[in-house]
Amino acid sequence: MGADMTTFGVHESTLSELFAEAALGAYDDAGVGPDEIDALYFGNAMGGQTENDTHLAPAVASQVGLAGVPCQRYEDACATSANAFKNAVEAVEAGIHDTVLVGGVERCTPETGLGTGEMTRIFASASDRHYEQPTGLTFPGVFALLTKRHMHEHGTTEEQLAHVAVKNHANGTRNPNAHFGKETTVEEVLDSPIVADPFHLMDCCPFSDGASAVIVTSDDRADSFDDPVDVSGVGHATDVVPLSAKPVPHATQAARDAAAQAYEQAGTSADEMAFAEVHDCFTGAEVMASEAIGFFEDGEGGPAAAEGRSSMDGDRPINPSGGLKAKGHPIGATGTAQIVELAEQLRGDTGERQIDGAEKAVAHNLGGDAATTVVSVMEVRG
Numbered sequence: 257m258g259a260d261m262t263t264f265g266v267h268e269s270t271l272s273e274l275f276a277e278a279a280l281g282a283y284d285d286a287g288v289g290p291d292e293i294d295a296l297y298f299g300n301a302m303g304g305q306t307e308n309d310t311h312l313a314p315a316v317a318s319q320v321g322l323a324g325v326p327c328q329r330y331e332d333a334c335a336t337s338a339n340a341f342k343n344a345v346e347a348v349e350a351g352i353h354d355t356v357l358v359g360g361v362e363r364c365t366p367e368t369g370l371g372t373g374e375m376t377r378i379f380a381s382a383s384d385r386h387y388e389q390p391t392g393l394t395f396p397g398v399f400a401l402l403t404k405r406h407m408h409e410h411g412t413t414e415e416q417l418a419h420v421a422v423k424n425h426a427n428g429t430r431n432p433n434a435h436f437g438k439e440t441t442v443e444e445v446l447d448s449p450i451v452a453d454p455f456h457l458m459d460c461c462p463f464s465d466g467a468s469a470v471i472v473t474s475d476d477r478a479d480s481f482d483d484p485v486d487v488s489g490v491g492h493a494t495d496v497v498p499l500s501a502k503p504v505p506h507a508t509q510a511a512r513d514a515a516a517q518a519y520e521q522a523g524t525s526a527d528e529m530a531f532a533e534v535h536d537c538f539t540g541a542e543v544m545a546s547e548a549i550g551f552f553e554d555g556e557g558g559p560a561a562a563e564g565r566s567s568m569d570g571d572r573p574i575n576p577s578g579g580l581k582a583k584g585h586p587i588g589a590t591g592t593a594q595i596v597e598l599a600e601q602l603r604g605d606t607g608e609r610q611i612d613g614a615e616k617a618v619a620h621n622l623g624g625d626a627a628t629t630v631v632s633v634m635e636v637r638g
């Protein structure tokens with residue numbers, strides 16, 4: 257596998273240029289050239305709405321030396337590039353392609369000419385068109401509702417949520433690609449303005465620009481790549497839409513189903529994971545994800561964050577990259593950026609944020625009303 261990402265934050269490049277930066281980095285990382293790539297599986301969720309830029313896959317292919325190869329664009333809200341990754345892994349396993357470049361790109365900051373209000377409206381197009389959008393519900397509200405239910409059922413507190421933000425900002429200071437490189441405190445989080453109760457500004461991920469790319473290849477060919485790592489399971493599940501129809505909303509059932517598939521394919525379990533990268537678009541989302549992927553029992557996710565169990569030196573580290581909260585969330589790039597973090601950690605290449613001795617790890621990426629989830633398990637090459 258080759259793996260690389262741009263910094264997440266503010267970029268002035270076009271979507272194609274930004275993706276090319278990550279893709280060329282992935283070629284270098286793997287020690288392969290474009291003539292060795294058979295297909296491009298490309299993720300972008302919102303380019304049509306944000307920049308009137310659609311049918312991007314062939315345009316991007318031309319930028320990265322892949323004109324002529326089969327390529328397609330994936331859109332799955334915030335799970336866009338994880339779903340592209342899943343399809344690439346399946347295509348390689350099925351023998352359809354030998355080597356696939358897969359990744360994603362998004363531009364969400366005011367550099368697009370759009371501010372927080374308009375970007376929030378565009379993101380909300382990934383919620384239910386008939387029952388949610390007419391009410392004015394946007395994504396901070398979607399995850400606030402799920403988190404409120406979790407608080408009601410399990411006694412999770414705003415202070416426990418704040419500990420998730422504090423941890424992920426601390427981790428982000430050790431990641432040169434992170435959008436935010438500054439620490440925060442529980443007091444700062446709780447004193448920041450309310451966005452959607454129970455979330456304060458500092459409980460939310462930011463709008464970010466960025467791209468990420470990985471190269472997936474067959475087992476036979478992997479050893480000709482520099483520093484390969486193994487993909488041992490990729491699960492993918494969907495949940496009921498709209499939110500109001502979910503039987504147990506805060507359980508995020510799709511994540512449970514996708515995690516069960518991924519662990520089963522990999523012949524492993526949550527207990528063997530050295531760490532997780534999870535989709536912490538809001539602090540409450542990390543708490544729910546940490547339970548859904550089996551790192552903590554139901555209801556333990558909040559207390560575990562407050563006790564430091566999910567910190568770098570805890571027994572179940574979560575989001576050593578800084579997560580979406582501090583690393584940033586250019587939505588179409590987020591899924592494969594998690595895969596980049598897993599690859600670099602499993603190679604022991606992440607410097608001061610390294611989880612020592614990591615041999616297996618899991619990534620959880622969700623899209624929409626927690627409606628689509630992809631969970632991937634990777635390990636040191638056996």
Ligand code: COA
Nearest residue numbers: 334372376379395396436451457458460461462463537585
């Ligand atoms: N976390 C930490 N700091 C943040 C931040 C965040 N999420 N968002 C903005 N900031 C900082 C800015 O850097 C800026 O700092 P400065 O004054 O030192 O320069 C300050 O807060 C104000 O930034 P601004 O962009 O004006 O904030 P805003 O009020 O317009 O937007 C949010 C803040 C939280 C509302 C916005 O980031 C948001 O909606 N995030 C959620 C995105 C989302 O829904 N993604 C989809 C998830 S499913």
